[in-house]
Amino acid sequence: MKRLGVFICHCGVNIAGTVDVKSVAEKIGKIEDVAHSTDYIYMCSEPGQQIVREAIRDQGLDGVVVACCSPSMHENTFRKAVKSQGMNPYLCEIANIREQCSWVHQKEKEEATRKAEEIIQATLEKVRRNEQLEAIAVAINRRVLVIGGGIAGITASLDLAEGGYEVILLEREAALGGHMAQLSRTFPDLDPAFNGLLSKTLEVEGHPKIQLYCYSELEEVKGYVGNFELVIRKKATSVAGEKCTGCGVCIENCPVEYVSEFERGMGMRKAIDLLYPSSVPNKPVIDREHCRHFIDGTCHRCEEVCPEKAIHFEQEDERILDKVGAIVVATGYDLYPKEQLGEYGYGEIPDVIDGLAFERMLSPDGPTKGKILRPSDRKVPKEMVFIQCVASRDPDRYMPYCSRICCMYTAKHAKIYKEQVPDGQPYIFYMDIRSDCKGYEEFLQKTIEEKGLLYLRGRVSRVFQDDGRVRILGVDTLTGKMVEVAADMVVLATAIVPSHGVKDLAAKLRATVDRHGFLTEAHIKLYPVESSTKGIYLAGCGQSPKDISDTVSQASATASKIQALLSTDKLLQDPLIAFVDEGICSGCGICVEICPYEAREMDPRHGISIVHSALCQGCGACIASCPNNACELRNTSANQVFRILDTFV
Amino acid sequence: MRIAIKREEIKLETLTSVGKVASSFLEEAKKKSGENLGLCYQCLKCTAGCPTAPYMDIRPNNIIRMIQMGMKKEVLGSSAIWFCVYCQTCGTRCPNEIHIGVLMDALREMAMEEGIPAKEKNIHLFHEAFIQSVRRGGRAHEVTMLMEYILKSKDLMKDSLLPGVKLFLKGKFPLLPSFIKGRGEIKKIFEKCTKK
Numbered sequence: 001m002k003r004l005g006v007f008i009c010h011c012g013v014n015i016a017g018t019v020d021v022k023s024v025a026e027k028i029g030k031i032e033d034v035a036h037s038t039d040y041i042y043m044c045s046e047p048g049q050q051i052v053r054e055a056i057r058d059q060g061l062d063g064v065v066v067a068c069c070s071p072s073m074h075e076n077t078f079r080k081a082v083k084s085q086g087m088n089p090y091l092c093e094i095a096n097i098r099e100q101c102s103w104v105h106q107k108e109k110e111e112a113t114r115k116a117e118e119i120i121q122a123t124l125e126k127v128r129r130n131e132q133l134e135a136i137a138v139a140i141n142r143r144v145l146v147i148g149g150g151i152a153g154i155t156a157s158l159d160l161a162e163g164g165y166e167v168i169l170l171e172r173e174a175a176l177g178g179h180m181a182q183l184s185r186t187f188p189d190l191d192p193a194f195n196g197l198l199s200k201t202l203e204v205e206g207h208p209k210i211q212l213y214c215y216s217e218l219e220e221v222k223g224y225v226g227n228f229e230l231v232i233r234k235k236a237t238s239v240a241g242e243k244c245t246g247c248g249v250c251i252e253n254c255p256v257e258y259v260s261e262f263e264r265g266m267g268m269r270k271a272i273d274l275l276y277p278s279s280v281p282n283k284p285v286i287d288r289e290h291c292r293h294f295i296d297g298t299c300h301r302c303e304e305v306c307p308e309k310a311i312h313f314e315q316e317d318e319r320i321l322d323k324v325g326a327i328v329v330a331t332g333y334d335l336y337p338k339e340q341l342g343e344y345g346y347g348e349i350p351d352v353i354d355g356l357a358f359e360r361m362l363s364p365d366g367p368t369k370g371k372i373l374r375p376s377d378r379k380v381p382k383e384m385v386f387i388q389c390v391a392s393r394d395p396d397r398y399m400p401y402c403s404r405i406c407c408m409y410t411a412k413h414a415k416i417y418k419e420q421v422p423d424g425q426p427y428i429f430y431m432d433i434r435s436d437c438k439g440y441e442e443f444l445q446k447t448i449e450e451k452g453l454l455y456l457r458g459r460v461s462r463v464f465q466d467d468g469r470v471r472i473l474g475v476d477t478l479t480g481k482m483v484e485v486a487a488d489m490v491v492l493a494t495a496i497v498p499s500h501g502v503k504d505l506a507a508k509l510r511a512t513v514d515r516h517g518f519l520t521e522a523h524i525k526l527y528p529v530e531s532s533t534k535g536i537y538l539a540g541c542g543q544s545p546k547d548i549s550d551t552v553s554q555a556s557a558t559a560s561k562i563q564a565l566l567s568t569d570k571l572l573q574d575p576l577i578a579f580v581d582e583g584i585c586s587g588c589g590i591c592v593e594i595c596p597y598e599a600r601e602m603d604p605r606h607g608i609s610i611v612h613s614a615l616c617q618g619c620g621a622c623i624a625s626c627p628n629n630a631c632e633l634r635n636t637s638a639n640q641v642f643r644i645l646d647t648f649v
Numbered sequence: 650m651r652i653a654i655k656r657e658e659i660k661l662e663t664l665t666s667v668g669k670v671a672s673s674f675l676e677e678a679k680k681k682s683g684e685n686l687g688l689c690y691q692c693l694k695c696t697a698g699c700p701t702a703p704y705m706d707i708r709p710n711n712i713i714r715m716i717q718m719g720m721k722k723e724v725l726g727s728s729a730i731w732f733c734v735y736c737q738t739c740g741t742r743c744p745n746e747i748h749i750g751v752l753m754d755a756l757r758e759m760a761m762e763e764g765i766p767a768k769e770k771n772i773h774l775f776h777e778a779f780i781q782s783v784r785r786g787g788r789a790h791e792v793t794m795l796m797e798y799i800l801k802s803k804d805l806m807k808d809s810l811l812p813g814v815k816l817f818l819k820g821k822f823p824l825l826p827s828f829i830k831g832r833g834e835i836k837k838i839f840e841k842c843t844k845k
Binding site: 425433445448449452454457476478479481 | 672675685687688690691711714715717718720745
């Protein structure tokens, strides 16, 4: 017979205020195999843990139940305590009599006491049949993949590389920078965004620990934390990177021009071009959809003029295989598609543009060389309207969340506009102004004061073209008046949405996304940079809308977490996973289909299903689906579950 | 694309022209009062604490907003600007240091300059009686001040009679005025202020 110990915590008055802990300890103590039953005011405190340790030593216990709060709080605490006395930590279980009993039955004290007893008895049933288990040690690959070459990916890569870890940085576009490369100046310091970014991108390019793959995408991922196997697809640029000097002669000579997405439709680019001037890497890429050589084979201009003979039309996509131990997903954002914003005249009225387009307009290297000129006739707009919360905070038709950056960049836009056009009048339609970071509120108030901005509180109802101007109908709730503005140009602060293709990527990584496509974190407060899939970390707007300062902080946090993860040679994993009774398994393969972690596989030699212990997360899906009851979960066997149920019914 | 909207039904202010008027009235009020009215973010602390706000046709926070929007006629023609008793609760509490009492004073002056009559009957006379009382003794003396007001306005202030008696019985209404020491300086201040 086992010798079990039961330790009941008062949790101050949290448990003892409802459950009669003394009588529970007494009753449980009378059970035959319970050698020791006691209570204490705070079992998790050092003296409380000492009671547990002494009892194990003095009473020779071989199983422990601690009746206290949720196992997510202190399971680890007590497992460590029992381990220090030489007991296998998996022989210690938590009976949750706080969240699942005292807190929910504060008015029914007698019943709560009875329920607490039952919960402890059920947990005793489990402990009686628990096996002694050892943590699973997994070898670890100490390299890191960073997906996304915006400011988040760049920061994470540099931090990791500085920490001595090898990094593979993957960028879908032809150059690093992400959306930050499109910005003019940052708030609240009004520093030129590009200069700050350029110093970082150059650092990445020259860093010996960073392997940079631009114009590349992740095609396939296999494996698990510590051991991910990657297939990277490096798209053909048609330019031999090692030969190209970035002289730009090809770009000058290319006869094909098309509308540039980078310039938000306001500028043109060539069929062979850089993503933007002085990009990193500073090597052009041929867009095969637009290049005449690829369309009808009529043009070879770039090949003819290239002094280095670097144009390779026949270049093909490359598949690169690699291995890493951890992955940072820094996929960033897109703006809400303009096709769906008809109510703001967006896409229909040329002088209605979005925030990023205005950023390009304000950028010295942008389509207007930094001058504010309205797209329709290139006149300086004298009346400007900025509309906030376009497609944000509208659960019915658009996105329910706040995009977080629009309030500040709109104030910045209006400030820069007023500096450039001192006799112009900016009007800003808003619902609330959210300026919640360091220096933001001060920036905003100072801007309003100095620049005489007129904020109108209310959403606009209608934006339409009238006599060469854009008319905006709305209301100002602060005066209760309907207002109408005839503006020369309108800038929409459109919602941030996850970058296109994130859902597919998340599926490959087995990471989860929310209903809008933002990657979900393991815990919004306590594990905000970890995905619920181990080894996958999140940085930047792919997780939720955020500004550059928050993005950089989060990226550094992922780097720091990963450095901690990779600081050991072996990774210890919980052994509470599935196992297969080889004598029963018929090899039907249902478990292989159902496993969300790809932890189940058929063993072709024996015709049965096996468990990859490093991949299994112990979710139990295979156990529930097995028609022969051949799968079981360690320390949660069917026998244990039935015994537990028996105590309750 | 044009839309069908009945403009008679909802009165639309066209801000294009108002924009310029807005900034000019705002600038005028800012200059006259010396208060930085652009800073107001409508927290409503002023109105929440104002003892006369419940009787005003436009609340103090709305007065500032309407100035920002250039609604000169409505602001200067309101009774609110005359109801303000300059207790300074608003200015003391305002997070942006806007002294609405000072602003209200400036607005009253602007209204008088523009020849806009006060919406409240006799309110000029009340203000006048107060100022005269201060002029005489350096501080207000309620009894003589009210006598002067009643004589000039023929308003017997019947509804104020009972509270007045109560205050008198508590000794809050001394019969004889007491004068301050520096009446000479007060005289000089008045001379300087009335000199155009």
